Amino acid sequence: MSDRAALMELMAPIRARVVTASALQLVYAVSALVPFVCVAELARALLAPGPVDRARVWGIAAVAVGGLLVRFLAFGAAGAIMHFADADLQLHLRRRMAAHLARVPLGWFTDRNSGQVKKAVQDDVREMHHLVAHALLDLLAAVVTPLAALAYLLTVDWRLTLLVLAPIPLFAVAFAIMMRGFGEQMKRWGEANERINAAVVEFVRGIAVIKTFGQTQRSYRRFAEAVDDFADFFGAWVRPMLRLSGLSMALISPPTMLLVVLAGGTFFVSQGWLAAPDVLPFALVGVGLTAPFLTLDMGSMRLRRAAESAGKVAALLATPALPEPEEPAAPDGHRVEFRGAGFSYDGQTRVLREIDLVMEPGTVTALAGPSGSGKSTLAKLLPRFHDVTEGAVVIGGQDVRAIGSAELYRHVGFVFQDVQLLRASLTANIALGRPDASAGEIERAAAAAQIHERIMALPRGYDSVIGEDAHLSGGEAQRVSIARALLADAPILVLDEATAFADPESESAIQDALSTLVAGRTLLVIAHRLQTIAGADQILVLGDGTIAERGRHADLLAAGGAYARQWAAYARAGERAWTHDEEIVR
Structure with a gap:
């Protein structure tokens, strides 16, 4: 035009x-x-x-x-x-x-x-x-x-x-x-x-x-x-x-x-x-x-x-809106499936192709692979940041495109590294997914996310406004976003490792908050530090937009493939970092 x-x-x-x-x-x-x-x-x-x-x-x-x-x-x-x-x-x-x-x-x-x-x-x-x-x-x-x-x-x-x-x-x-x-x-x-x-x-x-x-x-x-x-x-x-x-x-x-x-x-x-x-x-x-x-x-x-x-x-x-179904369907359970899923940003170059994946309720699925392999793109297909261009993403037997956004986000939550807080009160930020939540529910979610005491130290407590009388560090903002996810109480969670760039003190608090958040939920994790996914129920190693390897940590190490090489490189890097830290202490 x-x-x-x-x-x-x-x-x-x-x-x-x-x-x-x-x-x-x-x-x-x-x-x-x-x-x-x-x-x-x-x-x-x-x-x-x-x-x-x-x-x-x-x-x-x-x-x-x-x-x-x-x-x-x-x-x-x-x-x-x-x-x-x-x-x-x-x-x-x-x-x-x-x-x-x-x-x-x-x-x-x-x-x-x-x-x-x-x-x-x-x-x-x-x-x-x-x-x-x-x-x-x-x-x-x-x-x-x-x-x-x-x-x-x-x-x-x-x-x-x-x-x-x-x-x-x-x-x-x-x-x-x-x-x-x-x-x-x-x-x-x-x-x-x-x-x-x-x-x-x-x-x-x-x-x-x-x-x-x-x-x-x-x-x-x-x-x-x-x-x-x-x-x-x-x-x-x-x-x-x-x-x-x-x-x-x-x-x-x-x-x-x-x-x-x-x-x-x-x-x-x-x-x-x-x-x-x-x-x-x-x-x-x-x-x-x-x-x-x-x-x-x-x-x-x-x-x-x-x-x-x-x-x-x-x-x-004129930007195309996310298509909404005329008669939204309700998922029956929280079993997640990727059925021959593929995706392309421009309609020509496929970023992902032939992704077949099943996530049983209450299990942890981790995504590993080099930068640019499609981990973040795959993870964002589940909360429908984009729609697949091939195949389907299914929750509880229903294609996510048939569920409708309002219902979908009651079933799928996400916590990413790039935290977004509104210029509003802490109460409004935490209750974003559940505006009708009581003050007690909001405070319990904040306490579970290890951020309640920090909020109470602010001039107006939970009424303090982000950017005005509430100035939070990156780790504190991350804990507010975790409190938001806890309050929303979605049974399926997409987690882009939230501690990758946190300082040690914040990392400890965030890990405690995440332990509370992920308990009993179906979890899809984007891995940056391989030791955090060693206990996952299944690990998918992506390469060139498809699943190159899958299995548990021990099985993948025994296979001696891409994951084993990545783990060995990670272990060597960790050993060098430990030696460097030891020298600093001396």
Whole structure:
């Protein structure tokens, strides 16, 4: 969908008000010219040979006053209607985007950073303000006012009118040259802004860890590089246009137009082609003939940016939502099966293929294998972050696509390394999966997750708000997410090893919390440290998107395959780390 088509679709809720405001703007555009025409006609009436026609003079004055009143009323009404319409449209679009984002697959968010989502929902919607509240009205005025002025001047003298119009084609040529490649440049502009947004969000979110490890300068460098890249791109784009822009502006500036009118008018009067009073309409109206072009030129970049933003908002709203069944099925039990499951992100390259797997209730299944082998992708198919492109994922005899999201997440929970907490109270964060949970249930879940005492030490306890008076470490945030999973009490759990990057103190507390969480549940674990899965009921070793080996820890070691080699490498790395730590202690 083109940006223009996207804009028309997005503006559908306010279309009636746009039409009303446009009609008022047309009235304004014509009435704005009336006082100038009246002054010119008044001068011609007063300077005409013979006695002054008083009735005509007072009639012209009355028309001028009426034109001023109509102008102010039409302009104010049109502007008010469009600004209120813009506010309603922004509210409508943000609500629509929030509702739509709640329906897209969770995997969609893993492919996009917070800066990109924030830019679409906040910045791109706000960028449309100029387009809706100002640009459409300015465009109407820029077209109608010159046409009305041109029609009037042609009735005075068509020859001087053509002379006054002479600078406009030169301006049009210069403007066309400046606009070459504008669409591609605006695309690069948007991408550069997205990189800056992403760098800012990542820097702010990770500031505690960054400062702890003394990497402030290194992390800031990424933001600085994004800003420098933007400055270099913008300078290379704009610098060549500055001289041409200055020349084009000079061609249609009021002083230039006045010079053309006076020079041409003097010549025409000297030749007897025009009476001296007839030059005055050109001096009053002709000078302002090109003013709307100046407005359009100065607002053209904002206009293009707004149109591009509309395209991005429309693209986000066009993101396919996760299909929901018309009649959701209920699983019978918690047996999990992957039946010939395959998956591709782009519809061509298969990331996973022919995955056959059974997870009996209450058992632990671990996924091992090198980075990029498909462990995380396979694990995220169970909570339906993505839908399989081949085969099926089945819970309790029902395909997860037939269960429906609300029911599915009562059966499947997940705890990942990348913890996401809302800017809300600790109570709201823990009760996210069960909003109706009592205060006692929330506190018991927090205690089981080893985070209750830390919460009680906060200024307002469970009412403390994340990011305001609750600033948690990574390990503490992880325990809040575990408390959330405990309260949700889903019988099936997907666990991306939550202690992989925790400090020793946090790791101990998280392990205790996880021991409580996984008890009695069907567990699918993504393994980063092989010793944590040695007791799993079955271990799947992935390679090239398929199951290369499966079995228990001892059986896989005895087989001497990929798992045995990975375990040997892991054991050697652990021995070196232990020796290094021993040397430090000495």
